[in-house]
Each structure stands twice: as C-alpha cells, then as structure tokens.
Amino acid sequence: MRVIQDTVVIAAVEKMCIEANCHLCEDVKSAIEKGRKEETSPIGQYILDQLIENAEIADSCNMPICQDTGMAVFFVEVGNKVLIEGRNLTEAINEGVRRGYTQGFLRKSVVADPFFRENTKDNTPAVIHYEFTEGDRLKITFAPKGFGSENMSRLKMLNPSDGMEGVKEFVIDTVLKAGPNPCPPIVVGVGIGGTMEMAALLAKKALTKPIHEKNPVEYLDRMENEILEKINETGIGPGGLGGKTTALCVRILVYPTHIAGLPVAVNINCHAARHAEVVI
Amino acid sequence: MKNIVKLTTPLDPNRIETLRCGDFVEITGTIYTARDAAHKRMKEMLEKNMSLPFDLSGQIIYYAGPCPAKPGQVIGSIGPTTSGRMDVYTPLLLKQGLAGMIGKGKRSQEVIDAMIRYKSVYFGATGGAGALISKCVKKAEVIAFDDLGTEAIRRLYVEDLPVIVLIDCKGNKLYKEFDK
Numbered sequence: 489m490r491v492i493q494d495t496v497v498i499a500a501v502e503k504m505c506i507e508a509n510c511h512l513c514e515d516v517k518s519a520i521e522k523g524r525k526e527e528t529s530p531i532g533q534y535i536l537d538q539l540i541e542n543a544e545i546a547d548s549c550n551m552p553i554c555q556d557t558g559m560a561v562f563f564v565e566v567g568n569k570v571l572i573e574g575r576n577l578t579e580a581i582n583e584g585v586r587r588g589y590t591q592g593f594l595r596k597s598v599v600a601d602p603f604f605r606e607n608t609k610d611n612t613p614a615v616i617h618y619e620f621t622e623g624d625r626l627k628i629t630f631a632p633k634g635f636g637s638e639n640m641s642r643l644k645m646l647n648p649s650d651g652m653e654g655v656k657e658f659v660i661d662t663v664l665k666a667g668p669n670p671c672p673p674i675v676v677g678v679g680i681g682g683t684m685e686m687a688a689l690l691a692k693k694a695l696t697k698p699i700h701e702k703n704p705v706e707y708l709d710r711m712e713n714e715i716l717e718k719i720n721e722t723g724i725g726p727g728g729l730g731g732k733t734t735a736l737c738v739r740i741l742v743y744p745t746h747i748a749g750l751p752v753a754v755n756i757n758c759h760a761a762r763h764a765e766v767v768i
Numbered sequence: 769m770k771n772i773v774k775l776t777t778p779l780d781p782n783r784i785e786t787l788r789c790g791d792f793v794e795i796t797g798t799i800y801t802a803r804d805a806a807h808k809r810m811k812e813m814l815e816k817n818m819s820l821p822f823d824l825s826g827q828i829i830y831y832a833g834p835c836p837a838k839p840g841q842v843i844g845s846i847g848p849t850t851s852g853r854m855d856v857y858t859p860l861l862l863k864q865g866l867a868g869m870i871g872k873g874k875r876s877q878e879v880i881d882a883m884i885r886y887k888s889v890y891f892g893a894t895g896g897a898g899a900l901i902s903k904c905v906k907k908a909e910v911i912a913f914d915d916l917g918t919e920a921i922r923r924l925y926v927e928d929l930p931v932i933v934l935i936d937c938k939g940n941k942l943y944k945e946f947d948k
C-alpha cells in the first residue's frame with residue numbers, strides 16, 4: 489500500500505483551482521488563436537481579439553479568465569494500492585476547493601439548496617466522479633464548469649434506429665438552440681451510450697480531453713470532424729455575433745448500451761474551457 | 769475598422785434614440801450590477817411598494833456577478849452573465865425607468881416589446897472577457913443585498929466599457945435567429 493496524506497491532496501487541489509481558473513490552457517489558447525487567423529467576419533475577429541487579450545491579462549495579473557469560476561468538477565482515478573490517510577478523499581478534495589476558491593479570490597457560485605438558494609460561501613461541495621484503477625497513484629482532473637454553457641446542455645434518449653445521423657442532428661440542434669448564450673467559441677462534449685446518467689457523465693468527461701488530441705477511435709474522429717464542420721457553417725460565430733469560429737472542437741466518448749436504447753448527451757463548454765490534471 | 773460611440777450615464781433619452789443595433793459603444797459613468805437573486809428581491813420590493821435600492825431612471829444595469837477583489841484591486845473579473853434569466857423581471861424594471869442593460873445572449877419578445885415601449889437599449893459585453901472588463905472598473909461599492917455575496921447590487925464607476933448594441937429601442941436585433 490502507498491500512503492498519501494490528506495494534506496498532500498488538499499494542497500494539490502487548492503493549487504489546481506487557482507491555476508486552472510487564471511491561466512487558460514495552451515490547447516484552448518492556440519485553438520482560439522487559430523480561429524482568429526481563419527475568422528473572416530470583422531466582428532468575430534474583434535471578439536476573438538478581446539478573448540486573447542483577456543487571457544493575457546488574466547495570466548499576467550493572476551486573475552480569473554472569467555468571473556464564473558464555476559462549480560468545481562473532478563474526475564479522480566484512484567489506484568488500488570493507494571491509501572489516503574487523514575480525511576477521506578471526498579472531504580480532502582472539498583477542503584482543497586474551499587481553500588483554493590478563498591485564497592485565489594475566485595467566485596463562490598454554489599448554493600446549498602436548488603430552491604432556497606443560500607450561497608455556501610466557499611464554492612463547496614464539489615462534484616466528484618471516481619474511477620478505480622490499477623497501481624499506486626492518484627490522478628485528479630479538475631474542470632471548473634461555468635453555467636452559461638452548462639445551462640445550454642441537453643440529453644435525449646434516441647432510438648437505435650436514429651443512428652449516427654440522429655446523433656449528429658441532435659448535437660447540431662443543441663448548438664443552434666444555445667446560440668450566443670454559452671459564450672462561443674464553444675467546446676462540445678458528446679456522450680453516447682450507457683444509461684441516461686452515463687451518457688451525461690461521458691459528455692462531461694469528453695470536455696476534459698485536450699482539444700488537439702485525435703480521437704483514437706477512427707469513426708468517432710470522423711464524426712467529430714463532420715459535426716465540427718457543420719457547427720462552424722451555422723454562422724453563429726464568436727460571441728454569437730456572426731462568423732465561422734463557433735466551436736473549437738467536438739469530443740465524443742462512447743460506452744456499451746442497452747439493446748433498446750441510444751442515449752446521447754451534449755455538454756457545452758465555453759471558450760473558457762478550463763481543465764487541469766495532477767498525478768500524485 | 770469601427771466607429772465608436774461614446775456614452776455617459778445616466779443615459780439621455782435622445783441619445784438612446786440614435787443608437788442602432790451593431791453600434792460599438794464605450795460607456796463612462798455609474799452603472800449598477802444586479803443578477804438573478806437581486807432581481808428577485810427587487811421584484812418583491814416593488815410588490816410591497818417599497819422603494820428600490822437605487823433610482824432606476826436613466827440608469828444601466830449590468831448583469832454581472834464579479835469575483836472578489838484581491839488586495840489592491842478595485843474588483844475581480846467581471847464579465848456579463850446570460851441576460852435571458854432576468855427576462856421575467858425586466859419589463860417591470862423598464863417600467864420603473866431603467867434605460868439600459870448590459871449582458872450577453874438573447875432576450876424574450878416580452879422584454880423587446882417593453883424596450884420599445886419605454887425606449888431602452890440592450891448592450892452586449894463579451895462573455896468570458898471578465899479580466900479585460902475589470903480594467904474598465906475604477907470604483908466599486910456594494911449598495912444593497914450584501915448577504916448575496918457576488919449577487920449583491922454594486923454601484924460601479926466605469927471608464928470606456930466596451931459594449932455593442934444588441935437590441936436598440938426600435939427592437940432591431942443584432943443576433944440572428946438560428947433555432948427556427
């Protein structure tokens with residue numbers, strides 16, 4: 489067994505919360521810059537210029553790229569030879585969030601109850617997804633999620649006969665319905681298969697994949713490119729004000745499903761597509 | 769590439785009439801932040817015939833909930849939030865004299881109708897450009913609902929805040945309709 493102190497987890501999470509929110513990942517940054525080079529709409533160019541300048545200011549002043557520093561979402565891989573000493577892992581991650589969001593002057597956007605809506609004032613609780621793996625390491629992926637784009641996400645239980653065309657149509661329709669609201673250029677995460685909640689989880693997880701990474705599954709890679717092309721033909725453009733840079737990428741994850749179903753979830757992320765990873 | 773219209777607050781009704789959707793505007797003066805929870809409370813106050821935390825006439829509300837200021841900063845990142853969530857409350861505030869709104873995203877037909885009736889304007893700030901926009905904020909103070917944290921009403925003094933007219937007082941819209 490490898491023993492990891494809870495304090496190590498807390499410190500790592502605290503640091504990730506601040507860094508991911510203040511420094512735009514290289515993959516997203518270069519995708520926006522590439523979009524700027526190819527954008528032909530003047531208003532689209534103007535918005536993309538602002539986004540590039542914004543990321544530079546955030547980076548140099550160590551301040552959040554966007555004021556919506558999100559709900560803290562984590563994907564955690566726990567090796568079977570790892571033992572966390574002290575607080576349990578969930579409590580340790582939440583403590584890291586509490587410290588990171590406070591020390592980093594990040595916005596606290598979480599309310600304790602969906603109806604009574606009192607702010608918890610430290611951005612906890614986080615949303616944490618665990619997976620168990622082989623080995624003695626702990627891998628934590630952090631992806632704070634803003635709700636301008638989260639609110640534009642959708643899920644549908646398609647019929648098996650709807651097939652790939654049905655999925656593509658649903659994804660594009662979701663992007664059209666979202667229009668300017670999720671702060672385009674967007675990143676589109678698609679989860680297909682499993683059960684209802686599994687599809688949603690896959691869609692979220694897809695958003696944590698680096699933008700330039702090719703999908704290892706050949707047909708999914710083709711599908712991603714086809715959907716991306718169609719989305720960028722819609723003309724929604726940066727800020728929804730017209731242009732061809734509507735999405736930076738589409739990422740798809742699939743899972744086995746039931747003979748009767750074809751669940752599909754579309755999780756939309758904005759250009760402030762923040763993600764960070766640490767291996768302990 | 770573009771002509772910039774300079775505006776100061778409170779907004780002059782005659783100036784509002786000259787603004788057209790697509791105009792690039794820079795705003796200087798006092799504006800107020802309010803988003804979901806503050807709107808709900810303002811509606812409740814109006815229902816109880818109480819006076820609002822500030823006089824709305826000629827003023828601009830910025831739909832935004834900032835990050836906390838670090839020591840030495842006026843305010844943290846402060847980009848716009850999605851305006852559509854405020855739509856149910858907006859006609860009521862326009863009736864009270866609210867002259868302008870800054871946010872991002874589409875508005876309902878009810879809001880557009882009320883904007884035409886009361887001659888007001890809806891500006892868009894760039895969603896997600898919170899750090900950039902914070903540099904235009906020279907003063908900030910909470911004037912109401914402090915318990916709401918980021919959702920409190922703040923009085924801001926801004927200089928050359930860059931926005932675009934998304935809907936003008938004639939109801940012309942800059943966003944195209946994609947979901948028909």
Ligand code: SF4
Binds near residue numbers: 634
């Ligand atoms: S959708 Fe993203 S970029 Fe837009 S306000 Fe929300 S977190 Fe920020």
